[in-house]
Amino acid sequence: MKQEKMTLDEFRLSELRLYPNATGELSNLLREIGLAAKRIYSVISRNGEPGISDSTDMRNTSGEIVKPLDRYAHQELLTVLKHSLSCAGIVSEEEENILVFNNKGNNNSRYVVMFDPIDGSSNCNNCMTVGTIFGIYRRCTEAGTPCSAKDFLQTGRNLAAAGYIIYGVSTMMVYATKRGVNGFTLDPSIGEFCLSHPAIRCPEAGRIYSVNESNILNFGSAVGQYIKSMQQYNLAYPGFFTARYVGSMVADLHRTLLEGGIFLYPATEDHQDGKLRLMYECNPFAFIFEAAGGMAIDGYREILSIAPVNIHQRTPLFIGSRDMVTRLSRFIKYENRTGSGYPPTCST
Ligand code: P6P
DSSP states (O other): OOOOOOBBHHHHHHHHTTTOOOSSSSHHHHHHOOOHHHHHHHHHHTTTSSTOOOSSSOOOOOOOOOOOOHHHHHHHHHHHHHHHOOOOOOETOOOSEEOOOOOEEETTTTTEEOOOEEETGGGGGGGGOEEEEEEEEEOOSSSTTOHHHHHSSSSSSGGEEEEEEEEESSSSEEETTTTTEEEEEEEOOOOOOOEEEEEEEOOOOOOEEEGGGGGGGGGHHHHHHHHHHHHHHHHHHHSEEEEEEEEOOHHHHHHHHHHHHHHHHHHHHHTTTTBBBBBIIIIHHHHHHHHTTTEEEESSBBGGGGGOOTOBBBEEEEEHHHHHHHHHHHHHHHHHHSSSSOOOOOOO
């Protein structure tokens, strides 16, 4: 009889057996996030229905126009996490402030969750891939009391788990714990996420760079020189490097995680601190990539070491194959030392 693929729940149970003292709260949270993702998937997959992606007159903390889909996804995640009794509170891109689930059951929870309910929702209108991004922290305040900002303003290195759901040609949930990164593809015929990508590793070297090149004159010389060095290498070795940019972070980073490469979102004139959010976009992906052997920096520091001061703060992001990110950081260090951005012996 064909071995059925392991479902997310079965996988979590197999992991739980390795930790006899585990309470199962983290597994519960992942199951609930998976449930919300299935409901979000069912709406997105009917995206052609009138009204789902129309813009509202509201704007979120990123100043982006809020779509009903953003609010729907936010509400779905909020509801399942509150009812899970394994989450003391949340931070969402769609809410200015922390949402504390201040009741006896949730106050006894050991975790808090941060998420971007739908990243890149503007792409929905063109049937492009979008995603949900989440990070799960253990509380650092005492269980039994309401959670507070202190529970959320932790460095990414403290994450207990982080992941994303990609709504694309297929819908996948990828999450990481310190034990590694695993991917689960939704099988709509049984309504379950099934293990399809066990023990994901990010290729150490890559040949794809992913950046919005319209801003390249804005990036500062080190990043510009780094990109130019790959274009020059292509003159000698045509097609060695290539560029791919979807404009949807989850799509670009999912490809980078599986195929290797580097994704760059530097600071620009109109986003002097970078555009992407540290707490619920960059930290979760940095956690995932490091768990898969990749690397993530803001140009000077590891993303996971940044001490956050604001739940919605932004950061520049350079993330992907360890070799490519390391090479970029050599360009940046050289520029800082010499004022120009092209290190002498910088073989690709
Ligand atoms: P730009 C989508 O709006 C998003 O937040 C990310 O998903 C994506 O990587 C980035 O912005 C794209 O930004 O400036 O290139 O359009």
